Amino acid sequence: MTRLKTSSAQFGLIGGICRASSDCILVQEPSPLSPDARWKGNLYLLAEPASEGGRNAPLVRQVLTEIAQAYYACTSPSITTCLGRAINQAGRSLFQRNMQVSGHEKVTVGVTCAVVRGDELFLAQVLPGQAYVAHQGRLQAFPRSPSWDPEAATLPLTTHLAALGWGEEASPEFFHFPLTPGDVFCLCSSQIGRLLGREEAEQVLLYQDAPSAVEQLYRRVHQQGFGEAHALVVEMQTAVSREGASLFSWAGLQERGRLVGETLATWGGFLGGEVRRLFQRPQPPAEVVVPRRPKAPPPPEPTRPPEMPELARPRPRKSLRQKAYDLLHPQMAFPRLQRSRLRIRPARRPRKPLPWALALVALLVLALIIFLIVQEDRARRQAEFRAQLHAAQSLIEEALQIADLPQANAKLREAEQTLHGMLDPQHPDPEVQLTLDRLQEERDRLNHVFRFPQLDLLIDLSTFTRTMAAESFSGACTETCTFRDLVLVDDTLYLLEGTRGTVYQYASRQVNPALIPVLWPGMPNLGRPVSPILDIALLKRPQDCQPDSSTSDWLAALDAGGVLYLYRPGQWEFYTLTLSLTENVSWADSPTDMEGFQGNLYVLKSRMGRLLKYYCAFYEEWGPESWLLDPRNVRLSEAVDMVVDGSIYLLLSDGTVQRLYNRKYDRAISIQGMLYPAELAPAQVFTENWDDPYLYLVDRSLGRVLQLRKEGRPALVRDLRGPHDEDLRGLRAVVVVAEDHLMYLVAGSKLYRAALPEPTPPATPPPAATPTP
Numbered sequence: 035m036t037r038l039k040t041s042s043a044q045f046g047l048i049g050g051i052c053r054a055s056s057d058c059i060l061v062q063e064p065s066p067l068s069p070d071a072r073w074k075g076n077l078y079l080l081a082e083p084a085s086e087g088g089r090n091a092p093l094v095r096q097v098l099t100e101i102a103q104a105y106y107a108c109t110s111p112s113i114t115t116c117l118g119r120a121i122n123q124a125g126r127s128l129f130q131r132n133m134q135v136s137g138h139e140k141v142t143v144g145v146t147c148a149v150v151r152g153d154e155l156f157l158a159q160v161l162p163g164q165a166y167v168a169h170q171g172r173l174q175a176f177p178r179s180p181s182w183d184p185e186a187a188t189l190p191l192t193t194h195l196a197a198l199g200w201g202e203e204a205s206p207e208f209f210h211f212p213l214t215p216g217d218v219f220c221l222c223s224s225q226i227g228r229l230l231g232r233e234e235a236e237q238v239l240l241y242q243d244a245p246s247a248v249e250q251l252y253r254r255v256h257q258q259g260f261g262e263a264h265a266l267v268v269e270m271q272t273a274v275s276r277e278g279a280s281l282f283s284w285a286g287l288q289e290r291g292r293l294v295g296e297t298l299a300t301w302g303g304f305l306g307g308e309v310r311r312l313f314q315r316p317q318p319p320a321e322v323v324v325p326r327r328p329k330a331p332p333p334p335e336p337t338r339p340p341e342m343p344e345l346a347r348p349r350p351r352k353s354l355r356q357k358a359y360d361l362l363h364p365q366m367a368f369p370r371l372q373r374s375r376l377r378i379r380p381a382r383r384p385r386k387p388l389p390w391a392l393a394l395v396a397l398l399v400l401a402l403i404i405f406l407i408v409q410e411d412r413a414r415r416q417a418e419f420r421a422q423l424h425a426a427q428s429l430i431e432e433a434l435q436i437a438d439l440p441q442a443n444a445k446l447r448e449a450e451q452t453l454h455g456m457l458d459p460q461h462p463d464p465e466v467q468l469t470l471d472r473l474q475e476e477r478d479r480l481n482h483v484f485r486f487p488q489l490d491l492l493i494d495l496s497t498f499t500r501t502m503a504a505e506s507f508s509g510a511c512t513e514t515c516t517f518r519d520l521v522l523v524d525d526t527l528y529l530l531e532g533t534r535g536t537v538y539q540y541a542s543r544q545v546n547p548a549l550i551p552v553l554w555p556g557m558p559n560l561g562r563p564v565s566p567i568l569d570i571a572l573l574k575r576p577q578d579c580q581p582d583s584s585t586s587d588w589l590a591a592l593d594a595g596g597v598l599y600l601y602r603p604g605q606w607e608f609y610t611l612t613l614s615l616t617e618n619v620s621w622a623d624s625p626t627d628m629e630g631f632q633g634n635l636y637v638l639k640s641r642m643g644r645l646l647k648y649y650c651a652f653y654e655e656w657g658p659e660s661w662l663l664d665p666r667n668v669r670l671s672e673a674v675d676m677v678v679d680g681s682i683y684l685l686l687s688d689g690t691v692q693r694l695y696n697r698k699y700d701r702a703i704s705i706q707g708m709l710y711p712a713e714l715a716p717a718q719v720f721t722e723n724w725d726d727p728y729l730y731l732v733d734r735s736l737g738r739v740l741q742l743r744k745e746g747r748p749a750l751v752r753d754l755r756g757p758h759d760e761d762l763r764g765l766r767a768v769v770v771v772a773e774d775h776l777m778y779l780v781a782g783s784k785l786y787r788a789a790l791p792e793p794t795p796p797a798t799p800p801p802a803a804t805p806t807p
Contacts, residue, residue: 040150045248052252058080078150083144117149117156146163164226217270229255429445450470489762489786516782518531521570521769568621592626611654624641638684640670677720683729714735717765717766721744738762
């Protein structure tokens with residue numbers, strides 16, 4: 035039996051504000067050395083208030099705490115018995131409280147309980163509530179929501195009548211499951227269950243760790259605009275980590291030693307308790323002694339009165355202390371003159387009210403002076419604040435009147451610094467915030483910035499590759515996974531991962547698209563060893579390599595060994611490319627960029643100063659040809675990327691694009707002085723086809739896409755960015771589908787989809803015919 039451990043994550047959405055921990059969730063995970071961990075296991079509770087009186091957070095927390103205490107205090111060896119007793123005890127307490135308050139203060143609560151003991155999972159549920167269990171890739175829901183199957187739904191119509199607080203006795207439902215490494219269970223609010231369909235629930239909970247599943251749940255809940263929701267996701271993991279999988283490794287010996295120590299300590303505590311019970315027998319209860327009523331004393335016997343005169347009074351016998359006092363104070367034996375206790379007080383003088391009145395007047399004057407000083411200081415600070423705000427607004431108005439874009443941006447930057455200096459993080463002024471928003475809008479308008487209303491996250495490679503690495507996929511990276519290139523072939527996206535050099539396929543038009551590796555280092559069944567992939571490109575190859583014939587789309591991939599792979603679904607072709615014309619240089623020595631046009635391949639090796647052409651269908655036989663005949667004015671050594679549409683466009687490191695035509699330099703497209711901020715770290719240049727009038731330049735540092743005109747001025751059309759400047763940091767590549775008004779972007783380890791704005795007519799019409807480079 036594999037020993038398991040748990041990893042949990044949760045969130046609480048209260049009043050539209052997301053919190054990392056929820057007051058409606060209670061997690062009890064005893065120490066592995068305690069008896070509770072062995073006999074009772076880990077306890078996970080989620081409560082859902084079901085009354086109309088509003089959520090009473092302290093009362094809900096009290097119900098959860100009472101269930102946990104009663105469960106661990108129960109002496110029954112049965113998990114379900116202990117859960118049932120604990121739930122009924124908390125329900126009776128809540129019912130008695132509801133009977134003592136008015137109607138609008140009554141609270142009813144639905145509870146979902148989960149217990150993990152060893153490799154078993156026990157569920158107890160009092161509706162409303164929702165639970166999901168993912169066991170070995172199969173997902174089950176309790177209860178089954180109508181969003182899964184309206185005809186087979188198990189959700190009753192009156193769930194609020196079954197909640198705790200309606201009656202003295204509750205009727206929880208119990209479920210039991212075995213657990214294996216990788217299983218996940220989720221406790222959440224019933225409204226999340228009504229939101230998630232089967233496909234969405236499987237996409238969120240299957241093959242993801244607990245933090246990623248919680249993040250996906252919160253994104254869906256936030257998109258729906260829920261005001262309150264709670265969720266807890268628990269993932270089962272092996273007690274021995276991947277680093278300690280090897281038995282004779284240092285990490286393996288450490289982790290197994292720790293597990294052996296915990297097991298021995300658990301058994302030692304159990305045996306010690308049993309031995310103590312053998313030698314310390316239970317003590318009998320102490321006898322209760324009831325005191326008897328005391329007997330009545332006998333009546334006193336009549337005494338004979340002493341013989342003495344009637345006026346004589348016997349003196350009481352003095353104690354030793356009184357005798358010592360009389361000895362030390364002999365004057366007390368003489369008689370004293372008794373005087374009446376008359377206290378003669380001097381006549382009261384009438385108090386003059388003038389000093390008190392003067393003090394009161396002085397106090398009032400001092401308070402008035404302080405009040406005037408505070409008001410004057412407040413008025414001065416308010417005047418300074420208004421002057422600064424007016425100065426910032428004046429700078430914005432001046433910037434809008436300046437025709438020179440760098441000077442206008444400088445004015446806006448100065449106004450922004452002034453406004454940020456006035457902004458108090460603790461108590462932000464709404465007028466300052468509105469001015470900042472207006473400044474941002476005017477700056478975006480001046481600099482032709484268009485912000486995507488929404489970025490749809492399609493893939494997170496880090497989560498996917500961790501799952502594939504756990505399945506022993508050799509092409510998956512385990513730490514820093516980032517996309518380096520993106521190609522669209524026949525409505526299918528192909529993505530190049532830069533760490534391992536693996537090519538993935540993503541069919542975006544399918545109903546449930548999946549990320550599938552198609553080419554990776556060490557890939558079997560190709561007849562030759564596969565090296566890490568350096569670059570990928572779209573190759574439209576005409577039939578029989580005739581320019582006027584129909585074309586078929588292929589994915590071209592070049593590995594570090596100089597092997598060219600051409601792929602389309604169900605078909606592979608292989609070619610070995612020769613790199614250099616004179617010297618023997620490896621493909622992996624310098625960055626490589628590859629593009630295809632009319633079946634020909636164009637390879638850029640900027641550090642070597644080479645631009646090579648491989649002819650269609652003769653990639654191996656004919657070898658490369660140096661495409662550039664006249665290198666004058668061509669800055670090949672500074673090239674970062676290129677794109678071919680009949681002409682060749684070289685993207686340089688300073689953001690300039692050089693157009694090469696007829697195998698020589700034609701002209702340059704520059705955007706110097708048109709950008710804000712002016713810093714630029716170009717990563718890629720893209721155009722859809724030869725009749726597309728635009729180039730798309732990717733800026734990696736600021737995460738933006740610059741839309742440029744191929745012909746005409748000004749060159750800059752738009753500066754495309756995410757909803758916030760930090761959303762697309764690390765942007766590497768884009769693909770534009772103008773027909774569908776879509777753009778696909780890869781930034782870091784994530785693939786996004788965004789809607790393109792309405793097209794802007796180019797300054798000059800595109801050429802009528804396709805040129806040949």
